Structures are given as C-alpha cells and as structure tokens.
Amino acid sequence: MLLRKVLGVFLIYAFLLPTVAFAQTAGAGAATSAAPAVKVYSAPKEAIDKIKDEGMNRSQVMQTLSYLTDVIGGRLTNSPNMKRANEWTRDTMAKWGMQNAKLEAWGPFGRGWSLKSFSAQIIEPQTIPVIAFPKAWSPSTKGAVTSEVVLLNAKTDEDLNKYRGQLRGRIVLISDPREVKADFDGFGTRRNDEELAKMAAAVPEPEGPGRRPQQANSPQANQFFQNFVMQAKRVNFLLQEGAAVLVDISSKGSGGTLFVQGAAVSQEVPARIEDIFGSNSRRLSPYQKEAEVKMLPQMTMSIEDYNRLARMIKLGVKPKMTVDIQTEYHDDDLMGYNTVAEIPGTDPLLKDEIVMLGGHLDSWHSSGGATDNAAGSAVAMEAARILIASGLKPRRTIRVALWSGEEQGLNGSREYVKQQFGEMKAGAQGQPATLVKGANYDKLSAYYNLDNGTGKIRGVYLQGNSAVKPIFETWLAPFADMGAKTVTIQNTGGTDHLSYDRIGLPGFQFIQDEIEYSTRTHHSNQDNYDRIQADDMKQASTIMAAFVYQTAMMDEKIPRKTVR
Ligand SMILES: [Zn+2]
Numbered sequence: 173m174l175l176r177k178v179l180g181v182f183l184i185y186a187f188l189l190p191t192v193a194f195a196q197t198a199g200a201g202a203a204t205s206a207a208p209a210v211k212v213y214s215a216p217k218e219a220i221d222k223i224k225d226e227g228m229n230r231s232q233v234m235q236t237l238s239y240l241t242d243v244i245g246g247r248l249t250n251s252p253n254m255k256r257a258n259e260w261t262r263d264t265m266a267k268w269g270m271q272n273a274k275l276e277a278w279g280p281f282g283r284g285w286s287l288k289s290f291s292a293q294i295i296e297p298q299t300i301p302v303i304a305f306p307k308a309w310s311p312s313t314k315g316a317v318t319s320e321v322v323l324l325n326a327k328t329d330e331d332l333n334k335y336r337g338q339l340r341g342r343i344v345l346i347s348d349p350r351e352v353k354a355d356f357d358g359f360g361t362r363r364n365d366e367e368l369a370k371m372a373a374a375v376p377e378p379e380g381p382g383r384r385p386q387q388a389n390s391p392q393a394n395q396f397f398q399n400f401v402m403q404a405k406r407v408n409f410l411l412q413e414g415a416a417v418l419v420d421i422s423s424k425g426s427g428g429t430l431f432v433q434g435a436a437v438s439q440e441v442p443a444r445i446e447d448i449f450g451s452n453s454r455r456l457s458p459y460q461k462e463a464e465v466k467m468l469p470q471m472t473m474s475i476e477d478y479n480r481l482a483r484m485i486k487l488g489v490k491p492k493m494t495v496d497i498q499t500e501y502h503d504d505d506l507m508g509y510n511t512v513a514e515i516p517g518t519d520p521l522l523k524d525e526i527v528m529l530g531g532h533l534d535s536w537h538s539s540g541g542a543t544d545n546a547a548g549s550a551v552a553m554e555a556a557r558i559l560i561a562s563g564l565k566p567r568r569t570i571r572v573a574l575w576s577g578e579e580q581g582l583n584g585s586r587e588y589v590k591q592q593f594g595e596m597k598a599g600a601q602g603q604p605a606t607l608v609k610g611a612n613y614d615k616l617s618a619y620y621n622l623d624n625g626t627g628k629i630r631g632v633y634l635q636g637n638s639a640v641k642p643i644f645e646t647w648l649a650p651f652a653d654m655g656a657k658t659v660t661i662q663n664t665g666g667t668d669h670l671s672y673d674r675i676g677l678p679g680f681q682f683i684q685d686e687i688e689y690s691t692r693t694h695h696s697n698q699d700n701y702d703r704i705q706a707d708d709m710k711q712a713s714t715i716m717a718a719f720v721y722q723t724a725m726m727d728e729k730i731p732r733k734t735v736r
Pocket of ligand 1: 173174175544579694695
C-alpha cells in the first residue's frame with residue numbers, strides 16, 4: 173500500500189479536488205436494477221468445503237510467494253524485475269488453466285531503474301561498514317566518491333547560506349538524527365476482539381461539508397507544508413552547490429531495518445499547498461527523464477549508523493566515507509503494464525459480467541516486496557487457482573488483475589478502471605465532478621483487493637456501502653472459526669480498491685492482521701519471504717476464493733452506492 177504518512181496529506185488536501193458523493197443505497201442494486209431488497213446468496217456448503225479443502229490442504233501460495241520474492245525480487249514499477257514479474261504471473265496463471273492471460277498497458281508511466289552495484293562505508297576515523305540503500309531512481313556517483321561527511325543542519329534560509337561554497341564533492345547528511353527507543357512491545361501484532369468489535373460497531377461517517385476544510389487548516393497541514401518547503405530548499409541547495417551524495421536517515425525502524433523509497437528531485441519551491449498536489453502541480457517525479465539532471469546520487473541510511481556519524485561530527489571529528497552508487501535507467505519501454513487473467517463464466521446470461529480480484533504486484537526496491545505486496549498478488553492468484561482446482565463453475569467471469577504503479581499513486585488500477593469502467597470528470601469552477609461511464613461500467617459486480625500485508629483476513633471494510641453488509645456477514649460465517657467475522661461500514665484507504673470506489677463501483681479491501689507491517693516490513697529492506705506467515709496466507713486465499721466465487725454465482729450484482 174501507499175505510505176500512510178503521505179496519505180494523511182492527501183486527505184488533508186482532498187477538499188481542494190473535485191469530489192463527488194456516493195450515497196449508500198437503501199436496497200440492492202439501486203443504481204442498475206429495481207430489486208427492492210438485498211437478496212443474500214449463499215453457496216452450498218459442499219462448494220465452500222471444496223474451497224476450504226483445496227486452499228488449506230493443497231495450497232501453492234507459498235511457492236508463488238517464494239518465486240516472486242526470492243527469484244524475481246523487488247519489483248519497482250517499470251524495472252526489468254517488474255517486467256519479469258508481469259510475465260511470470262501471466263505464464264503461471266495460464267499454466268493453471270486461466271484464459272486471456274496477458275499484460276495490459278496502462279501507461280505511459282516513465283523510465284525503469286535498476287541498481288548495478290553499491291557500496292558504502294566509513295573509512296575515517298576508522299573503517300565502519302554501514303547499512304544503507306540507494307533511493308529508487310537515484311543517478312550514479314561518478315565512480316567511487318571518497319569525501320568528508322558533512323551534516324547539513326539548516327532549518328532556515330540563513331542556516332543554508334552558512335554552507336554556501338562548502339559542499340562541493342561532499343557526502344552530505346540532510347536529516348536530523350532520530351532517537352532510538354527500546355522495543356518493549358514486540359514488532360508483531362494481531363487485532364484483538366475489542367478492536368474488531370469497535371470496527372463492527374462503527375457508524376457511517378457524516379457526509380457533507382465541514383470535516384475536510386477543518387483538516388486543511390490544521391496545524392498539521394501547515395507544519396507539513398513548512399517542512400516540505402524547507403526540504404525542497406535543502407535539496408535544491410545541495411544540487412546547486414554540487415554535493416556528491418545526499419544521505420537521509422531511515423524515517424523509522426532500527427536494528428538494521430531501514431525504509432527507503434524514491435529519490436528526491438530538485439524543483440521549484442511550492443508557494444502554496446495546492447502546488448504540491450492536484451492539477452496545479454508541476455512537480456517532477458524521479459522516473460521522468462527530465463528529472464535525471466535534477467537529482468543527486470542519494471541513499472537512505474539506517475538510524476544507528478546515521479546517528480553515530482552525526483554524533484562524531486558534533487564532537488568535532490571529521491569522518492570520511494567512500495560511497496559508490498551505480499545504477500541504470502531503462503528507457504526502452506516507458507509503458508506501464510498490469511497482469512490480467514480470467515476464469516471464464518459459464519452462465520450464458522451472466523458470463524459477460526465480471527468479478528475482479530487482485531492486488532499490486534509492484535514494490536519498492538530494497539527487498540523482495542513480500543508483504544507489500546507479493547502477498548496480496550500471490551493470494552489473488554491462489555484464490556483463482558483454488559477455484560479451478562475445486563472444479564467449481566462460476567456463472568460470471570472471474571478476472572485477476574495484478575497492478576503496477578501502485579506505489580507511485582495507484583496508477584495501474586486507476587488507469588485500468590478508466591479504460592474499462594469510467595472516470596470522474598472534474599466540473600467547471602465550483603461544480604461537482606461527474607461520472608463518465610466506460611463501456612463495461614455496468615458489467616462489473618465487484619472488485620476485491622488484498623494489500624495490507626501478510627496478516628490473515630479478519631473481515632472486510634464495506635467502504636460505506638451498507639447494503640452489502642448482510643451479504644458479507646453471511647459469506648464470513650463459515651470462516652468465523654478461522655478468525656474472520658468482522659464487517660465494518662468503515663472506509664479504508666491507501667490501495668487499489670479506491671480506483672473502483674471513487675467511481676461508485678463496489679471495491680473492497682479486507683481487514684487484515686497487522687503482523688509486522690508498520691514496524692518492520694512496509695517499504696523496508698526487510699520485506700522478505702521470511703516475514704510471511706504461511707497459515708495466514710492460506711486462510712486469506714481461501715476466504716478470497718469464497719467471496720469471489722459467491723459474487724460470481726449470485727443472481728444480482730453486488731449492490732452499488734449511488735452517485736449523487
Ligand atoms: Zn506499499
């Protein structure tokens with residue numbers, strides 16, 4: 173999923189964008205049919221038992237995960253690894269008997285990037301290997317750079333000026349040191365009964381104006397903007413001054429775990445928060461070709477190594493490092509691709525309708541992207557495999573989609589949904605956005621997403637769609653003894669179901685146990701196969717298969733929220 177911190181800012185900013193409200197429907201299928209009440213379909217027990225048996229006793233989800241994370245590895249959008257993952261998932265699903273397995277273009281996105289070689293160590297006052305990782309799309313250093321390490325301590329323009337003329341060829345630390353705290357609570361957590369009961373009891377969020385503008389004027393929004401501006405000035409200054417390598421501290425984690433994402437690009441300092449996001453933004457992304465000359469070679473360092481360097485500098489020591497970052501850009505194909513494959517429907521009247529499931533296949537680059545989100549991709553593939561192996565014949569067509577570009581803003585799913593189902597077109601000044609339906613808008617029943625890590629499914633978010641509640645409660649009942657029983661009206665964000673939800677199509681993300689997602693794995697160098705919980709993945713695949721199967725079997729489509 174996308175970084176939660178950034179998402180918070182998107183929420184703050186959301187009031188500035190054209191928005192549309194989707195009301196809850198009182199009855200089933202209000203947008204497309206005249207059905208007076210929700211009819212709750214439930215598959216025969218034998219069908220659910222078949223799914224459980226295949227999913228829990230003959231699972232292949234861990235083999236899929238091992239190939240994706242161990243052999244293919246990190247899958248940065250448009251990298252050669254991402255392309256391999258697209259092709260391997262396509263071929264694997266075809267081998268399982270799925271139809272129309274293919275890559276579908278959604279781009280253009282931008283250039284690919286891969287790391288060719290990397291080393292970093294402190295060489296004075298003594299040799300100390302450090303834990304660090306180049307940021308995605310970082311340019312290369314000019315060979316190995318050996319230089320004094322400078323700590324840029326600049327909170328104001330005047331502070332910055334003090335460094336003028338002193339940074340050429342230097343390795344520069346640009347973050348504040350961060351305190352390391354002992355871990356008394358442990359890394360891993362599961363949701364407890366109290367938390368789940370609270371989610372089940374949640375009421376729909378109030379609609380209408382009021383909440384979001386308050387958030388926009390919040391001290392947090394102002395603080396975010398001030399920090400953003402100063403960070404932009406620091407990056408611009410370092411590029412102007414000709415620094416050799418930019419080093420920041422891992423924003424969280426310790427003990428060898430660092431969290432690393434895309435490279436910082438030098439660009440115009442924004443005057444208003446509107447200039448950062450939305451249609452006014454002219455911000456360059458590191459995967460655009462034009463950004464290459466506006467970036468310094470850069471890396472993120474683990475907290476203990478960074479803090480030690482900073483403390484040495486404060487004590488008057490002048491540490492030296494040697495850093496060698498060698499990277500390669502891939503410009504041969506700037507298009508982004510999703511992997512798509514189908515189990516064709518068998519009912520002459522319903523086979524043109526579609527039930528979708530998926531997760532994003534792209535990841536950040538410093539590890540195998542296991543919990544984010546080989547897990548969700550492998551589970552979606554496995555759910556389809558379970559249905560094929562069980563010999564069940566879905567009435568509607570079931571389509572797996574494995575997205576790319578998710579980490580850069582839900583790009584793969586958003587563009588796919590636009591191509592297939594429609595989009596919200598911004599209204600003129602002050603006017604609400606309107607829904608422009610695509611050719612298949614009325615053919616989709618629902619989309620189910622998995623992208624909250626390796627934790628088992630504990631239930632499902634209704635995304636404000638209360639008409640679906642009795643259906644999902646019925647479908648979860650056979651899985652209560654496996655820990656999944658909570659249906660909450662709440663929304664959840666940060667991942668690809670939003671691409672559906674924002675145009676009024678039923679898109680759902682399951683409630684999952686957290687395990688070590690925020691503390692250890694999400695966008696870190698430790699998001700590896702070893703952090704995956706095998707039994708959780710089997711459970712999730714089985715439940716996803718049962719949800720998708722029953723969505724494909726019911727007479728009606730899943731009820732929709734109505735556009736108003
Ligand atoms: Zn993510």
